[in-house]
Amino acid sequence: MTTKTDPQISRRALLGTAAATAGAAALPAAAQAGRTPQPTRADVIVVGAGLAGLSAARQIVATGRSAIVLEARDRVGGRTLNHSLGHGKVVEVGGQWVGPTQDEVARLARELGIRTFKTYDRGNYLFYENGKLTPYSGSGPLGPIPPDPTAVAQLAQILGELDTMAKTVPLAAPWKAPNAYDWDSQTFETFKRSRGLGRGASNLIDLATEAVFACEPRDISLLHVLFYIHSAGNRRSPGNFERLISTGGGAQDSRFVGGSQLISIRAARALGRRVMLSQPVRRIVQDRRGVTVYTDRLAVKGEAVIVTGPPALTGLIRYEPELPALRAQLLQRFPQGSAIKIEAVYPRPFWRAHGLAGQVTSDTGPIKITFDNSPPDGTPGVLLGFAEGHDARVLGSLPAAERRRRALECFVRYFGRQAARPAGYIEMNWSAEPWTRGCYVGYTPPGVLTDFGTAIRAPFGRIHWAGAETSEIWNGYMDGAVRSGQRAAREALG
Amino acid sequence: MTTKTDPQISRRALLGTAAATAGAAALPAAAQAGRTPQPTRADVIVVGAGLAGLSAARQIVATGRSAIVLEARDRVGGRTLNHSLGHGKVVEVGGQWVGPTQDEVARLARELGIRTFKTYDRGNYLFYENGKLTPYSGSGPLGPIPPDPTAVAQLAQILGELDTMAKTVPLAAPWKAPNAYDWDSQTFETFKRSRGLGRGASNLIDLATEAVFACEPRDISLLHVLFYIHSAGNRRSPGNFERLISTGGGAQDSRFVGGSQLISIRAARALGRRVMLSQPVRRIVQDRRGVTVYTDRLAVKGEAVIVTGPPALTGLIRYEPELPALRAQLLQRFPQGSAIKIEAVYPRPFWRAHGLAGQVTSDTGPIKITFDNSPPDGTPGVLLGFAEGHDARVLGSLPAAERRRRALECFVRYFGRQAARPAGYIEMNWSAEPWTRGCYVGYTPPGVLTDFGTAIRAPFGRIHWAGAETSEIWNGYMDGAVRSGQRAAREALG
Numbered sequence: 001m002t003t004k005t006d007p008q009i010s011r012r013a014l015l016g017t018a019a020a021t022a023g024a025a026a027l028p029a030a031a032q033a034g035r036t037p038q039p040t041r042a043d044v045i046v047v048g049a050g051l052a053g054l055s056a057a058r059q060i061v062a063t064g065r066s067a068i069v070l071e072a073r074d075r076v077g078g079r080t081l082n083h084s085l086g087h088g089k090v091v092e093v094g095g096q097w098v099g100p101t102q103d104e105v106a107r108l109a110r111e112l113g114i115r116t117f118k119t120y121d122r123g124n125y126l127f128y129e130n131g132k133l134t135p136y137s138g139s140g141p142l143g144p145i146p147p148d149p150t151a152v153a154q155l156a157q158i159l160g161e162l163d164t165m166a167k168t169v170p171l172a173a174p175w176k177a178p179n180a181y182d183w184d185s186q187t188f189e190t191f192k193r194s195r196g197l198g199r200g201a202s203n204l205i206d207l208a209t210e211a212v213f214a215c216e217p218r219d220i221s222l223l224h225v226l227f228y229i230h231s232a233g234n235r236r237s238p239g240n241f242e243r244l245i246s247t248g249g250g251a252q253d254s255r256f257v258g259g260s261q262l263i264s265i266r267a268a269r270a271l272g273r274r275v276m277l278s279q280p281v282r283r284i285v286q287d288r289r290g291v292t293v294y295t296d297r298l299a300v301k302g303e304a305v306i307v308t309g310p311p312a313l314t315g316l317i318r319y320e321p322e323l324p325a326l327r328a329q330l331l332q333r334f335p336q337g338s339a340i341k342i343e344a345v346y347p348r349p350f351w352r353a354h355g356l357a358g359q360v361t362s363d364t365g366p367i368k369i370t371f372d373n374s375p376p377d378g379t380p381g382v383l384l385g386f387a388e389g390h391d392a393r394v395l396g397s398l399p400a401a402e403r404r405r406r407a408l409e410c411f412v413r414y415f416g417r418q419a420a421r422p423a424g425y426i427e428m429n430w431s432a433e434p435w436t437r438g439c440y441v442g443y444t445p446p447g448v449l450t451d452f453g454t455a456i457r458a459p460f461g462r463i464h465w466a467g468a469e470t471s472e473i474w475n476g477y478m479d480g481a482v483r484s485g486q487r488a489a490r491e492a493l494g
Numbered sequence: 495m496t497t498k499t500d501p502q503i504s505r506r507a508l509l510g511t512a513a514a515t516a517g518a519a520a521l522p523a524a525a526q527a528g529r530t531p532q533p534t535r536a537d538v539i540v541v542g543a544g545l546a547g548l549s550a551a552r553q554i555v556a557t558g559r560s561a562i563v564l565e566a567r568d569r570v571g572g573r574t575l576n577h578s579l580g581h582g583k584v585v586e587v588g589g590q591w592v593g594p595t596q597d598e599v600a601r602l603a604r605e606l607g608i609r610t611f612k613t614y615d616r617g618n619y620l621f622y623e624n625g626k627l628t629p630y631s632g633s634g635p636l637g638p639i640p641p642d643p644t645a646v647a648q649l650a651q652i653l654g655e656l657d658t659m660a661k662t663v664p665l666a667a668p669w670k671a672p673n674a675y676d677w678d679s680q681t682f683e684t685f686k687r688s689r690g691l692g693r694g695a696s697n698l699i700d701l702a703t704e705a706v707f708a709c710e711p712r713d714i715s716l717l718h719v720l721f722y723i724h725s726a727g728n729r730r731s732p733g734n735f736e737r738l739i740s741t742g743g744g745a746q747d748s749r750f751v752g753g754s755q756l757i758s759i760r761a762a763r764a765l766g767r768r769v770m771l772s773q774p775v776r777r778i779v780q781d782r783r784g785v786t787v788y789t790d791r792l793a794v795k796g797e798a799v800i801v802t803g804p805p806a807l808t809g810l811i812r813y814e815p816e817l818p819a820l821r822a823q824l825l826q827r828f829p830q831g832s833a834i835k836i837e838a839v840y841p842r843p844f845w846r847a848h849g850l851a852g853q854v855t856s857d858t859g860p861i862k863i864t865f866d867n868s869p870p871d872g873t874p875g876v877l878l879g880f881a882e883g884h885d886a887r888v889l890g891s892l893p894a895a896e897r898r899r900r901a902l903e904c905f906v907r908y909f910g911r912q913a914a915r916p917a918g919y920i921e922m923n924w925s926a927e928p929w930t931r932g933c934y935v936g937y938t939p940p941g942v943l944t945d946f947g948t949a950i951r952a953p954f955g956r957i958h959w960a961g962a963e964t965s966e967i968w969n970g971y972m973d974g975a976v977r978s979g980q981r982a983a984r985e986a987l988g
Contacts, residue, residue, distance in 0.1 A: 185712035187940045189679040218679035219941035312826045325925035332806045332829035393945050396819050431819035445939035446681045447713035
């Protein structure tokens with residue numbers, strides 16, 4: 001089950017433009033803006049056609065009420081985006097993985113007839129430290145944690161401690177944790193240093209933070225990290241740190257056949273002309289009678305509105321009446337992570353023949369983490385690397401040729417000269433995307449959850465807030481986005 | 495030298511509306527938007543008619559080039575705002591003080607014929623701790639620091655240490671300090687706790703942080719605090735912590751006759767129809783030929799543009815081409831402080847007769863700091879109190895009557911029953927002001943200066959950045975705003 005190939009779109013995709021989606025071509029003409037007269041009234045107006053917005057609209061329509069989804073981009077999917085590899089195959093340049101306890105995105109995919117397959121994970125992982133490359137088994141007792149002899153015991157200790165602390169953080173109100181103020185008064189870096197880790201364990205904590213949040217341990221509140229750990233599971237199986245960083249059995253367990261964006265593409269297709277593309281919302285005006293949502297070309301009226309997307313982006317809309325001060329200030333304090341997703345395409349996944357899983361953990365950037373991201377049948381071979389946090393901020397400021405040179409240098413360092421000349425090179429800097437402005441997720445620095453946390457989900461009159469950052473369960477993930485849309489729909493339907 | 499009284503304006507001022515300025519009435523009609531045909535071309539376009547924007551425009555015009563200033567509000571002055579007390583007297587509801595080494599705002603005021611007078615500072619200060627009120631002299635060796643016997647020695651130690659550390663932070667590039675990453679990896683709270691202070695000294699550090707930044711020690715990077723300390727002085731006399739918190743000889747030394755907003759009012763009057771009010775800038779488009787700045791009604795063309803204001807607000811404008819990723823992400827990470835300025839007006843400053851200066855330092859909010867803010871001749875008596883950081887966030891979420899009740903309860907606690915029934919009550923929550931969204935100043939949480947600091951002032955094509963948060967000297971103060979405008983004008987004029 002793959003999307004159609006379009007060489008034109010494929011070329012634009014290589015340039016990393018917002019239009020770069022094989023999926024948009026699959027949308028019915030009626031869903032494209034400006035072709036036919038559009039409805040301009042609905043019970044609930046949804047801002048954003050990512051997983052949160054489309055899930056909200058599905059739920060509203062399922063109860064027999066009407067919905068209109070206004071999307072700024074000329075495509076659906078938000079932080080998920082397929083890239084055509086030709087021959088009917090795709091690879092994702094945005095969010096892509098799904099794993100156990102991510103029940104709601106899994107159910108949505110099933111409803112839409114989308115299957116999953118296991119992330120390629122056979123053979124040895126590679127650990128690069130102090131200029132030395134060491135193969136190791138990723139299925140050991142500490143999962144993906146490399147076999148640094150000094151580090152493993154220290155990591156087991158600190159991860160266990162974090163998991164125990166995380167359980168005391170209420171998912172619906174992290175600011176009510178018994179130690180909330182203490183934990184929100186320090187960065188994750190400060191906590192890490194207080195545990196007297198050796199350099200190896202400390203590096204691996206840095207790497208895990210970068211891999212999960214696309215930021216550095218100094219950027220983020222300890223309380224937020226603990227909330228996020230707890231959030232990485234469902235009611236029956238609360239989250240733990242290892243699940244966040246693991247492939248088999250973890251958040252990187254499986255992938256969607258046809259690419260994760262296909263979920264949004266099919267959900268949008270089912271909603272038909274209710275989904276309007278290229279309609280960035282500029283203004284939301286509410287009064288006692290209802291709410292009017294203005295794009296550059298439309299004024300859409302409704303009873304309620306659901307605003308999705310990264311919290312910082314929701315602050316770019318003009319609200320009348322003005323947002324409450326607490327929410328307006330929250331939006332100055334909820335930054336998005338910094339991630340560049342880089343994929344090199346080779347005729348075959350040559351590393352498999354060398355007994356390698358394609359997964360690297362490295363102390364040297366800009367790419368410190370890699371995966372085998374080849375399509376289900378293993379052709380072509382796709383090496384996926386992430387530049388995250390500090391590395392992404394530095395790399396993103398360099399010219400394109402230099403970015404490519406530095407990225408491929410990493411692939412060669414880990415997989416040898418065969419990696420030097422890929423047939424294709426795909427790069428997506430989510431910090432530069434105007435309708436996202438940073439991946440994977442918004443996080444909070446110290447002091448924010450305790451003083452501003454209540455404003456994350458509190459409805460403002462007829463306005464309800466959704467998006468992965470508002471979810472109690474799998475906050476920041478595709479599953480959290482789906483759940484947030486469902487919750488906001490329930491709220492909006494009152 | 496005071497502005498005109500207008501009972502209508504005065505009433506609106508009591509409601510805390512943006513239009514609440516005695517000063518706007520004094521602007522020539524030509525400076526009001528929409529009255530006469532407006533120029534729509536200038537060498538340099540300035541966004542914002544606060545001290546930064548007006549200083550930039552003055553400098554541009556002084557070199558014989560043309561300037562247009564576009565202001566979102568229906569008044570000039572930005573974070574300075576006069577409030578009429580009637581009888582030709584005013585009191586400020588925004589930034590107001592000036593002190594030694596703040597040379598540029600002092601020079602600007604002199605050029606505009608505006609005099610200063612000393613902040614009322616005679617008699618005893620009051621220290622409220624553990625339910626007990628203690629008078630003390632504010633002119634002792636530690637300035638305004640209350641005479642808590644255990645705390646004084648500890649404070650002398652930690653403030654000395656901070657001053658020494660601050661000197662190593664380069665004002666033009668704090669991220670180049672020898673210990674930049676270490677200091678930017680922790681909150682000021684973490685640093686404070688590492689010094690093993692007793693409860694008294696710890697409370698006073700909290701209070702000083704709230705008084706200077708309107709945030710909590712947990713909100714702010716140690717590196718930013720050190721930069722700010724160093725910044726509180728000129729080249730000949732670099733800053734120190736005591737200067738930030740002192741009245742006589744410090745940042746609260748003096749006030750402007752006629753109110754601080756009079757500086758902007760007179761500067762705008764001199765610029766005449768170059769200043770256009772009620773013109774919120776929505777879009778800035780630049781190409782090889784020039785730049786076009788769009789408001790709801792105008793398209794103004796120029797060679798360069800200077801954008802002033804709190805960094806977070808500059809992110810609400812749409813830029814074509816898009817902002818570089820590093821600046822776009824910086825703007826998600828540069829929050830404004832949280833401050834509510836509350837003033838109670840009495841027939842006379844009755845506390846003076848009791849030998850009190852009107853200055854309080856308290857461990858109990860919402861108002862923990864007060865000043866005598868009466869006009870130069872001492873009539874009427876004005877008690878000024880600040881709710882800052884956490885207190886402002888909580889107080890700002892309460893209904894108006896409850897806010898007033900809690901504020902007056904503080905005044906009564908410190909000054910007795912005579913404070914219970916003021917003739918006037920004035921309140922300004924700067925977090926709720928859509929064109930400011932928080933005072934006194936933008937600050938950076940951990941991790942921001944080191945990874946994003948270079949984007950604070952870096953021009954983007956034809957766009958130059960000004961505002962108090964961009965100044966190397968007296969960052970965050972009126973003086974810093976003036977200096978930032980002068981620097982941006984030099985840049986824009988090339």
